């Protein structure tokens with residue numbers, strides 16, 4: 001990586017910039033799995049009915065806290081060591097909640113851009129498209145299915161960082177990090 005180039009880094013929202021305590025409860029995560037990624041069809045679930053949308057909103061309400069490490073990310077952006085983007089595949093009907101979080105996270109407007117999935121594309125395809133469009137060097141993601149898809153698509157062109165949870169700690173992957181704080185430390189060392 002060249003030192004003179006500002007790294008363009010995209011951050012997923014849920015599970016990356018926002019800490020979701022529900023992720024560490026295994027039975028709950030197990031229960032959610034079919035809703036999150038259908039392995040066979042490699043398709044994500046899209047909530048269609050009103051009731052499904054309400055449940056979906058509630059699930060996203062469980063992203064409750066800004067992740068520790070956020071301060072360091074903002075610092076890196078402020079010092080122009082990175083150009084930071086928020087890229088979430090949240091669907092259009094979560095717009096309101098998304099904008100609320102953007103205000104909370106980036107009140108001082110240090111991120112270069114905030115993007116969500118306004119046309120309701122499949123999450124992994126949406127992220128692939130945005131990484132390409134914004135010409136990112138690094139993308140930070142917590143969903144292993146999406147990490148696998150993106151790292152396969154981009155090979156060495158884009159580093160896909162994975163924030164894993166404790167149950168996935170045995171999976172072998174080069175750029176795996178336990179928390180956002182560890183990602184920030186890597187960025188500090190490498191920018």
Ligand SMILES: [Mg+2]
Pocket residue numbers: 012013014015016141142143
């Ligand atoms: Mg996520």
